[in-house]
Amino acid sequence: MGVSLQDKVAVVTGGASGIGRATVLAMSGAGARVAIADVTPAAGAQLVEQITGQGGEAMYVDTDVTRASAVDALFDAVLARWGRIDCAFNNAGVSDEPLFTIDASEENFDRVSAVNLKGVWLCMRRELKEMVRTGGGSIVNTASVAGLVGWRGAAAYSATKHGVIGLTKSAALEYARNGVRVNAVCPGVIDTPMGASATQSVGKVHDMMLAKHPQGRFGEPEEVARAVLWLCSEDASFTTGHALTVDGGYVAR
Numbered sequence: 001m002g003v004s005l006q007d008k009v010a011v012v013t014g015g016a017s018g019i020g021r022a023t024v025l026a027m028s029g030a031g032a033r034v035a036i037a038d039v040t041p042a043a044g045a046q047l048v049e050q051i052t053g054q055g056g057e058a059m060y061v062d063t064d065v066t067r068a069s070a071v072d073a074l075f076d077a078v079l080a081r082w083g084r085i086d087c088a089f090n091n092a093g094v095s096d097e098p099l100f101t102i103d104a105s106e107e108n109f110d111r112v113s114a115v116n117l118k119g120v121w122l123c124m125r126r127e128l129k130e131m132v133r134t135g136g137g138s139i140v141n142t143a144s145v146a147g148l149v150g151w152r153g154a155a156a157y158s159a160t161k162h163g164v165i166g167l168t169k170s171a172a173l174e175y176a177r178n179g180v181r182v183n184a185v186c187p188g189v190i191d192t193p194m195g196a197s198a199t200q201s202v203g204k205v206h207d208m209m210l211a212k213h214p215q216g217r218f219g220e221p222e223e224v225a226r227a228v229l230w231l232c233s234e235d236a237s238f239t240t241g242h243a244l245t246v247d248g249g250y251v252a253r
């Protein structure tokens with residue numbers, strides 16, 4: 001029998017594309033009701049339609065995770081419809097401009113920090129409050145291998161992903177006695193729209209990034225989704241405060 005999230009309520013940010021989308025589909029397949037939060041209404045509506053067509057239950061809430069009022073509206077909408085939150089995947093993220101630190105812009109630093117770090121914190125605050133109220137739950141945040149090692153030309157991105165692991169571990173400690181588990185996933189390069197500059201390109205960047213993955217390939221979004229599903233489920237009942245690599249061996253070198 002596969003991992004079950006039967007009758008659980010899940011929220012996935014950045015849920016309309018890539019890793020988030022694959023996780024929404026995996027969670028729905030495991031029996032969860034899923035709220036998809038993103039800034040792409042057309043893709044969100046299409047995904048809700050697909051899930052509904054398969055007999056699942058989903059809703060799309062247009063949510064810029066950098067804005068506290070939008071995040072509050074998201075959780076208010078989920079609670080109004082389903083009354084609780086059991087699982088949350090804080091996954092919305094953006095990549096850096098590919099520049100070394102001297103040349104990087106303040107605007108880029110603020111934009112990447114706002115989505116990747118503050119966005120996770122804003123969502124976690126509401127999720128934790130709700131899960132403490134109902135006696136438990138599981139939160140998974142998307143970090144990256146860039147949260148465990150440095151990335152040249154992506155200092156801001158790497159800093160936010162290290163920060164996500166800090167948020168993860170701290171919240172795990174704070175709410176361990178409340179039945180709430182908080183973990184992170186650290187993907188290597190995954191074949192999504194964000195990863196496409198490496199996965200879909202030909203030449204130096206592609207070859208250099210591929211060489212960092214000992215398995216000799218990039219990852220698929222479904223491979224990250226399966227790790228998230230496990231962390232969300234009762235099968236991971238004694239795992240909290242962990243940053244789980246899904247990276248084909250990237251950080252083991």
Ligand SMILES: NC(=O)c1ccc[n+]([C@@H]2O[C@H](COP(=O)([O-])OP(=O)(O)OC[C@H]3O[C@@H](n4cnc5c(N)ncnc54)[C@H](O)[C@@H]3O)[C@@H](O)[C@H]2O)c1
Pocket residue numbers: 013014015016017018019020037038039040063064065066091092093094095115142143144145186187188189190191192193194195
């Ligand atoms: N693809 C990779 O190689 C890779 C590797 C490691 C970590 N990650 C991380 O995985 C996560 C998902 O990335 P992906 O590869 O699926 O990329 P993606 O671009 O396919 O998906 C990211 C989603 O986040 C949404 N988003 C962006 N800004 C938002 C905002 N302000 N509010 C709400 N939603 C917003 C986008 O609309 C998009 O749907 C990100 O946090 C990324 O940093 C990706």
